[in-house]
Amino acid sequence: MSLLVVGSVAFDSVETPFGKVEDALGGSATYFSIAASYFTDVQLVAVVGRDFPDKHIRFLKKRKIDISGLQRANGKTFRWKGKYDFDLNQAHTIDTRLNVFASFNPELPETYRNTEYVFLANIDPVLQLQVLRQVKNPKLVACDTMNFWIEKKPRELKETLKYVDILTINEAEARELSKESNLVKAARRIMTFGPEVIIVKRGEYGALMFSDSGIFSAPAYPIESVFDPTGAGDSFAGGFMGHLSRVRGVNDRNIRQAIIFGSVMASFDVEDFSLNRMKRLTAREIEDRFKEFKRLTVFEDL
């Protein structure tokens, strides 16, 4: 099974209380692809500039990610500069340079168009829909977004959401999009926009999934040394969609396991800057941490 993602490939300069990196590999589609590549075949749609180095291409290829949809445009690669204080749940953007991303016009290679599992990472909802329209017969469409699009393109976002099955969204953004302060009410309201499943991401507090089957609560893995939360949400989505694509059945049982796999991938991501932890991550470690999540949450029936 394969899994298509459209999003950003970027250079991130990040500072946290524990260190900093400059022009490190980042971007929503990158984090997503690398995480998902442990579970399924990934097809990447994004754009980079002429300054994008071969070593990053080699890293993506080494993870067997299909990059025939990665455009190379004249100009510079998208750059993001941000900072985290001790409250690692909150990113503070210092600078954003869209560069080649400003004129991104996603075109799917012919080989991508029959893909059934699609993730629309956090980009302009107009582009998200443009990508989705090129997929012939999507079986499962998940989507991420952010406060910027909720505020600047609410009509376009709602149009895209009509075609989305699963929305992943931050807690504050769920409240903003739904105009409901209570999270249960917020999720129910967002469901009326289209998605049948709402996954609310809560950073170090884990994730809550709302669907017709009920509510599922997953903790975050308690980590002693969180170095850099950048990419945690996209790594979560990568593990989540990667597992669903692997098992090919979208039901409550699989969605719950997929949320745990998403949480596992996010927990590894934050252990180091950029994608450094992923570069040395093994399938065995993923399985072991899945089991640790079981141990972390299990209690006996009465």
Added chain:
Amino acid sequence: MSLLVVGSVAFDSVETPFGKVEDALGGSATYFSIAASYFTDVQLVAVVGRDFPDKHIRFLKKRKIDISGLQRANGKTFRWKGKYDFDLNQAHTIDTRLNVFASFNPELPETYRNTEYVFLANIDPVLQLQVLRQVKNPKLVACDTMNFWIEKKPRELKETLKYVDILTINEAEARELSKESNLVKAARRIMTFGPEVIIVKRGEYGALMFSDSGIFSAPAYPIESVFDPTGAGDSFAGGFMGHLSRVRGVNDRNIRQAIIFGSVMASFDVEDFSLNRMKRLTAREIEDRFKEFKRLTVFEDL
């Protein structure tokens, strides 16, 4: 089995975005006792003034709480006035009148002194220790505290913690007490002060338990209409200690179940102002919600 609690019995005036109450029954020992009374026999140690009405006494007696340790002093009952905004995790104190609590000198009735399960609710650590010294052979001692004591009486608090097995503490307070921003490190540091088990309360994000057996994460029950979070922490402690006192075995299995029962009691508490929800709560509802916590957290092994 019986369970002793020392703490406050108070009148609370509380305003939330969903309404308000004035001079309603409150206090840490009250919330704790009522919640614990669904699980075990409770012995209450506290002080009230001459203005404390019979109807509240009748309510405590109806829940079969032993109030022979409830002193009645000349003066007025402790009063607290507070406010919650839409962020219901954060109480804003408007006014505190200690009244008879200012000269509280807890004396245990003879019938209390053989009790094996003890909860020291959030009061001056000097008083907590004074109570504990009157218990002949405590088997399990749990304790709560707050930022006020961490800042004003750090030495006394640490002296009390030497004799405490389980500490329940808010997230921010755990960081303040340990001087560690990371929660895993904070818990480990606090363990060196005495307690073998640290339960970090995170409001709507649930609770995290740290012990030598590992970490256990319990969610909060997602509630559509949170009316008043006052007393949630003490209701949690009441369900938690109540269950442990009932099953009489302090091991990892029972502690995990006890945390779920604590979370169940906290979830009911916040559904109405003061102790109003508890007045109509049934044992069957508690059992049903315990099962809902299972459904909320369960996922299949690989």
